[in-house]
Amino acid sequence: MAELEKTAAVDVATTFPRFSSLPAELRLIIWRFALPRRVFEIRRETVCLKQDGEVDVTEDVDHDSWRIRSSDLVAVQLAPPALLNVCREARKFALRSGSWRCVGSHPRGVNRVIRMATWFDPRTDILCFDDSASQLLTRRVTERNGLVTEYTNNPAITRMYFAGSPASPVCVSLAALAGSSGKFLVEQWQRKRGFWSGVPRYLFYHDSILMHLGRSPKVEEFFGKGVDRCHTLLVDAQDYAKLRRLRDLYVEESDSSFFQRRVADWLEDIINLDEGYSEQSYLDLRNLWLKAQDDVSSSAPILSTDQASAQMRSLIEPGAVLHTIQQFNHDDPWCRNVIKAMPDMQLVVHFRLCITNHDESLED
Incomplete structure (x- = not known):
């Protein structure tokens, strides 16, 4: 008896023969999730x-x-x-x-x-x-x-x-x-x-x-x-x-x-x-976005001119150096304006x- 009940439960969970009888709005919602x-x-x-x-x-x-x-x-x-x-x-x-x-x-x-x-x-x-x-x-x-x-x-x-x-x-x-x-x-x-x-x-x-x-x-x-x-x-x-x-x-x-x-x-x-994984990732994002600007005002907003103070993990092996990320002073007015205009x-x-x-x- 227990086995029959289990089989019936599986049938109910995996089949729905009256799907076509559902309102069109519900069917479309189901297709969207599918x-x-x-x-x-x-x-x-x-x-x-x-x-x-x-x-x-x-x-x-x-x-x-x-x-x-x-x-x-x-x-x-x-x-x-x-x-x-x-x-x-x-x-x-x-x-x-x-x-x-x-x-x-x-x-x-x-x-x-x-x-x-x-x-x-x-x-x-x-x-x-x-x-x-x-x-x-x-x-x-x-x-x-x-x-x-x-x-x-x-x-x-x-x-x-x-x-x-x-x-x-x-x-x-x-x-x-x-x-x-x-x-x-x-x-x-x-x-x-x-x-x-x-x-x-x-x-x-x-x-x-x-x-x-x-x-x-x-x-x-x-x-x-x-x-x-x-x-x-x-x-x-x-x-x-x-x-x-x-x-x-x-x-x-x-x-x-x-x-x-x-x-x-x-x-x-x-x-x-x-x-602090998220915090560091967003910090790297802001620094890379700043570095990619064509109009970096001067060396004043740059904290690491040697570009060796931070490392970026490899796409394949964690901990490996892929790029060095130049650090910027985010309190500098120019940096603040660039960061404010960045996409979220x-x-x-x-x-x-x-x-x-x-x-x-x-x-x-």
């Missing part, structure tokens, strides 16, 4: 690992099509959500703002160029990039839809392809503000119709963690599954409960050959309020799921 919340990362090097009719060279990964690769960190272009294949009403809802977006092209053979595209929905997806998306290749200045660009491979160029629909949230790494791309982003912020125009929410991250995990239910709880999987996860730095769960996930399920104790301890430090940016922690499925079954 859309995946994903992050599209813009990275510099774009490669295709598989073409129709070619030998499959991705036997150890659980997805195919296009990938964007830089070093050993790989971000995946987003596939159409599973909601498109549920029914006509769900498909119509998903197509209201989500669609294929061109993000560039890639040479393939002689006199052949392959158009690259990603699915993107500005209502639910976030556009994210770091310093790897910018190269110092000077070209003539171009302008399109109010966006002035000096570098052909600047991440803002990809933003052009998204300009035909409502702007999405944008997340930028501190590393992207440390060099020439930082000056570009600051300059665009000062324009009425620059890169930041219409962006509903601004985010930034100081640190990134690469997760070498399998595809267990616990992993899918965070990153999703199938076409709705998001290989990049941005977690509010104040969401200590979720950060702790991700820390436990890293400790319990990370591939032993890739597991690093210091990364787990590093995550514990982020959660520890006494470490939310601090997040960046997690990237390795495209390789590290389930033990694949190793057997």
Whole structure:
């Protein structure tokens, strides 16, 4: 009897045959919550690992099509959500703002160029990039839809392809503000119709963690599954409960050959309020924003002329030096005015799921 009751409870929890009888307003709300919340990362090097009719060279990964690769960190272009294949009403809802977006092209053979595209929905997806998306290749200045660009491979160029629909949230790494791309982003912020125009929410991250995990239910709880999987996860730095769960996930399920104790301890430090992680991250953000200005008045607001008093953590290994961050006197009138005009940016922690499925079954 108890077993029958348990089975019935499962049926009630997982099926709802009278869904079509719900009012249209309720059905639309359900479809909205069913859309995946994903992050599209813009990275510099774009490669295709598989073409129709070619030998499959991705036997150890659980997805195919296009990938964007830089070093050993790989971000995946987003596939159409599973909601498109549920029914006509769900498909119509998903197509209201989500669609294929061109993000560039890639040479393939002689006199052949392959158009690259990603699915993107500005209502639910976030556009994210770091310093790897910018190269110092000077070209003539171009302008399109109010966006002035000096570098052909600047991440803002990809933003052009998204300009035909409502702007999405944008997340930028501190590393992207440390060099020439930082000056570009600051300059665009000062324009009425620059890169930041219409962006509903601004985010930034100081640190990134690469997760070498399998595809267990616990992993899918965070990153999703199938076409709705998001290989990049941005977690509010104040969401200590979720950060702790991700820390436990890293400790319990990370591939032993890739597991690093210091990364787990590093995550514990982020959660520890006494470490002042958020305070230091915002301090670094303000200093990098100040450094990216073209009109630094004098050396008076600069505290560390040798640029060696602070360090920025690596995107791969915590504690490694990526950039030195010049310190400014934030009480200086010029600094106060610049900081006051900065965008209000939310601090997040960046997690990237390795495209390789590290389930033990694949190793057997």
